[in-house]
Amino acid sequence: DSGVTQTPKHLITATGQRVTLRCSPRSGDLSVYWYQQSLDQGLQFLIQYYNGEERAKGNILERFSAQQFPDLHSELNLSSLELGDSALYFCASSVAPLPVEQYFGPGTRLTVT
Amino acid sequence: DAKTTQPPSMDCAEGRAANLPCNHSTISGNEYVYWYRQIHSQGPQYIIHGLKNNETNEMASLIITEDRKSSTLILPHATLRDTAVYYCIGSITTSGTYKYIFGTGTRLKVLA
Secondary structure, three states: OOOOEEOOEEEEEOOOOEEEEEEOOOOOOEEEEEEEOOOOOOOEEEEEEOOOEEEEEEEOOOOEEEEEEEOOOEEEOOOOOOOHHHEEEEEEOOOOOOOOOOOOOOOEEEEEO | OOEEEOOOOOEEEOOOOOOEEEEOOOOOOOEEEEEEEOOOOOEEEEEEEEOOOOEEEEOEEEEEEEOOOOEEEEEEOOOOOHEEEEEEEEEEEOOOOEEEOOOOOEEEEEOO
């Protein structure tokens, strides 16, 4: 158990819909990272927040957005969903702004039908 | 930017050392090399990282060549539970921020 929690574990929704994935970092960690893992793309870094501020951006689509709240939990919002958005979405956290040692959550499996 | 190259798969006998190579010839002088592993579809697990010197922790050892163009992760006594995909990760450094770049990894199978 990494100490990072993600909800929900599974999500099934239709194309065009919007969903929100939630992540609670390990106690004391200020950085939260979001990753997408699909079968054909591997693990892709999406975005990082550090203490409430966006810190680094990866291959995040404009239809996706994220935020980190004052209590440090983070949400990833995915809108206008397409079939290709079906994937495992992982959240990770670390103490520092640099991703030297990240702790990953169990992931949310999103299926878009 | 540190792009990494790893063999797609390897087998190792249980109890033997597993040596997983990684090529990162484009790594720059201040970029670390990180290793993570992923068992089935669980969240990746941090193993070790290093810059220049060899590193060891309770999970593994990391040997980095002097020119830093390649490294080897060593699991000294592999067990069946070490069967996983192992990622050697480079990073992109932009204006003081770092982003992990996961490659396709090496699928290690530990055989009984």
